[in-house]
Amino acid sequence: MNVRTRLQVSAVLPVLLALMISVILYWTAEGVSLVTARFRTADNLALESARLNVTTHRYAMHPTRENQDRWLELHQRIGMLLIREKASSPDDQQLMEQIRRTHSGMRDLFVRLSAPARDPEQRVPESEDATLEAIWVKSAVMVGNVNTLAANGHKRVADMQERAYLLIVGVSAILAGLLAFSGLAIGRRIARVVQQLQAGADRVKAGDLTQSIPVDGEDELAILAGSFNGMMETLRQAREQLENEIRHQASTAQSLRETNVRLSASLERLRRAQGEMAQQERLQALRQVSEGMVHDLNDSLMPILGLSDYLMQFPDVMAKVDEVRDCVTAMHESATRAARVVRNLTEFFSPAGRQDAGPVDLNAVVKEVVSLLEPMWKDRRQAEGRPVDCTLHLGSVPAFHGRSMEVREILTHLIVNAVDAMTEGGTLTIRTLVEGSTVLIEVTDTGVGMDAETCLHCFETFFSTKGKDHSGMGLTIVRGCARRWGGNVDIKKTGPGKGTTLVVRLPMKLSNGIPAGEPVRKAPARALRILVVDDHPWVRQVIEQTLTHAGHTVVACVNGETGIKQSREGGRFDLAILDRALPDMSGDLVAQELKRGDSSLPVLMVTGFGEFMLGSGDHPAGVDRILSKPVTRDELLAAVADLAG
Structure with a gap:
């Protein structure tokens, strides 16, 4: 027998009281159902957001059309939910108004964000980042705001439950007083169901949505318990859906991190490959000029070998002072030209990135590079019947702050490309000038020129029209060097069969001085006692004669061990001159031992590795100055005077 049947047996008043209880319970169930529906709407808003x-x-x-349409669809879906949702309180009404304004503002921002996707030329990465933020x-x-709206709904459910509980308890107390006998059974029934509802509410409050309230019978209280169970099931499904979404987002984040790691590794491999290809480009340029350098060296060595052989074959010529002086002068000039060729080659192949910034004399660098590369077109091309003429138009360019090695690298690649483009010979023109605060270097050839497609890709890494033996890094290296200075390189004019003009623009930061030229010979302040350590007898003899003729006392040693022993047992020396490559030990170690014995002893290292050491920043401990062989008399005496002064 249900509650209504039991109450009908009682008097009219208990029936009215029972009807009141039913109305209260029905009102509570309807309120819970309404709030539950609003829960669903709030949850849907949170999920769609x-x-x-x-x-x-x-x-x-990925700014694709598909992702754009998906975003607009979700935005419209949220808008429909906001239209259907009606606020039940002023606070909820204010929240809904804020959500609607925020929803409308998001669409305006997204339209602004997606506009560059339709017109890529209008894209501004900084503006896109700000709009996205x-x-x-x-x-x-x-x-x-949606979460706050859901929390307000939850509070109303709790308030409803509390009011329902109080009403039911009050009505049950009145009914218990009026119904002496039959009310007792109904009271126990109501109390049991209320206790179950309270226990279920406590479990929900603690976060446990897995338990349900037992439903026995088909009366109103059973319906209320069923409604409560249905609400818990809805909340449990919403929480599971939210947890699944969170797990999906976490998986997406992990996938993005892994992708970022793979991308970083790929970028590192690409950087290494670009470095290797840049080195291959330098080697390619070196191979192109090597034949001309060999020709230059052979031309320089010919007078040395020929005249020295002539003097040895005909000793009586030694009595003719003027003729001997002419022979020695010719051999000296030839040796100087050979040393200059080797020094230029060393500077060409030195890594430009290791050179410290300093004053750059642009016109002097242009002349050095042209002199270095001249055999490539002047001798070889002329021998092949495809002569190339070089014209220099060097403007008044003041010394500016930078790295001369990078300027050499820029000019080398531009000249090599220009000569390669003139397959049948032609004219190479190099121009330097200043425009405002910018230095301009223009390299013009009368070669095959470039079409529009080649101009579009010529600065791309690995792009080349010269065949598989070329890496395509030349112009990439030129642009990289220019941009490290804050400059750039552009094609000024070109066309198929019309030649090409490339212009390099570098910002000019004026320097206080110009690169040092040939050292100025200084007169020694006093006669010095000098220790010389070199295993080559002719080198040792030249140094000894030069210093002795200048008034110094020289003690010469053939290896490092003898030199160290002499410094310890042969009295005090004012200066030590030593080679790096000694037969028994490294000159670096000898310098350290000499300094250990006398920390104030100046050490001058004269070595054939000098240019490489200076270019790479290799300065051994204990060495005060490095000179590169071959060294002239003036250079040697100037270094001695500087160190001993």
């Missing part, structure tokens, strides 16, 4: 946030992130990573901020504000 989270999906909109994820879609915004996807569109930022604003969308995410509004999305976070909207999600926060």
Whole structure:
């Protein structure tokens, strides 16, 4: 027998009281159902907002039409939910108004963000980042307001439950007083169901949505218990859906991190490959000029070998002072030219990135590079019947702050490319000038020129029209060197069969001085006692004669061990001159031992590795000055005077 049947047996008043209880319970159930529906709407708003946030992130990573349409669809879906949702209190009405304004503002921002996708030329990465940040901020504000709306609904459910509980308890107390006998059974029934509802509410409050209230019978209380169970099931499904979405986002974040790691590794491999290809480009340029250098060296060595052989074969010529002086002068000039060729080659192949910034004399660097590369077109091309003429138009360019090695590298690649483009010979023109605060270097050839497609790709890494034996890094290296200075390189004019003019623009930072030229010979302040350590007898003899003729006392040693022993047992020396490559030990170690014995002893290292050491910054401990062989008399005496002074 249900509650209504039991109450009908009682008097009219208990029936009225029972009807009141039924009305209260029905009102409570309806209120719970209404709030439950609003829970669903709030949960749907939160879920759709989270999906909109994820879609915004996807569109930022991949701005495709599909992602744009997906974003607009989710935005419209949220708008429909906001239209259907009616606020039940002033606070909820204010929250709904804020959510609607935020929702409308997000669409305006997204339209602004997606506009560059339709017109890529209008894209401004900084503006896109700011717009995207604003969308995410509004999305976070909207999600926060939705969560607040859901929390308000939860509070109303709790208030309803509390009021229902109080009403039921009060009505049950009145009914218990009026119904002496039959009310007792109904009271126990109501109390048991209320206790079950209270226990279920406590479990929900603690976060346990897995338990349900036992439903026995088909009366109103059973219906209420069933409604409560249905609400718990709805909440459990919503929480599971939210947890699944969170797990999906975490998986997406992990996938993005892994992708970022793979991308970083790929970029590192690409950087290494570009470095290797740049080195191959330098080697290719070196191979192109090597034949001319060999020709230059042979031309320089010919007078040395020929005249020295002539003097040895005909000793009586030694009595003719003027003729001997002419022979020695010719051999000296030839040796100087050979040393200059070797020094230019060393500078050409030195890594430009290791050179410290300093004053750059642009016109002097242009002349050095032209002199270095001249055999490539002047001798070889002329021998092949394809002569190339070089014309220099060097303007008044003041010394500016930079790295001369990078300027040499820029000019080398531009000249090599220009000569390669003139397959049948032609004219190479190099011009330097200043425009405002910018230095301009123009390299013009009368070669085959470039079509529009080649101009579009010529600065791309690995792009080449010269065949598989060329790496395609030449112009890439030129642009990289220019941009490290804050400059750039552009094609000024070109066309098929019309030649090409490339112009390099470098910002000019004026320097206080110009690069040092040939050292100025200084007169020694006093006669010095000098220790010389070198295993080559002729080198040792030249140094000894030069210093002795200048008034110094020289003690010469053939290896490092003898030199160290002499410094310890042969009295005090004012200066030590030593080679780096000694037969028994390294000159670096000898310098350290000499300094250990006398820390004030100046050490001058004269070595054939000098240019490489200076170019790479290799300065051994204990060595005060490095000179590169071959060294002239003036250079040697100037270094001695500087160190001993």
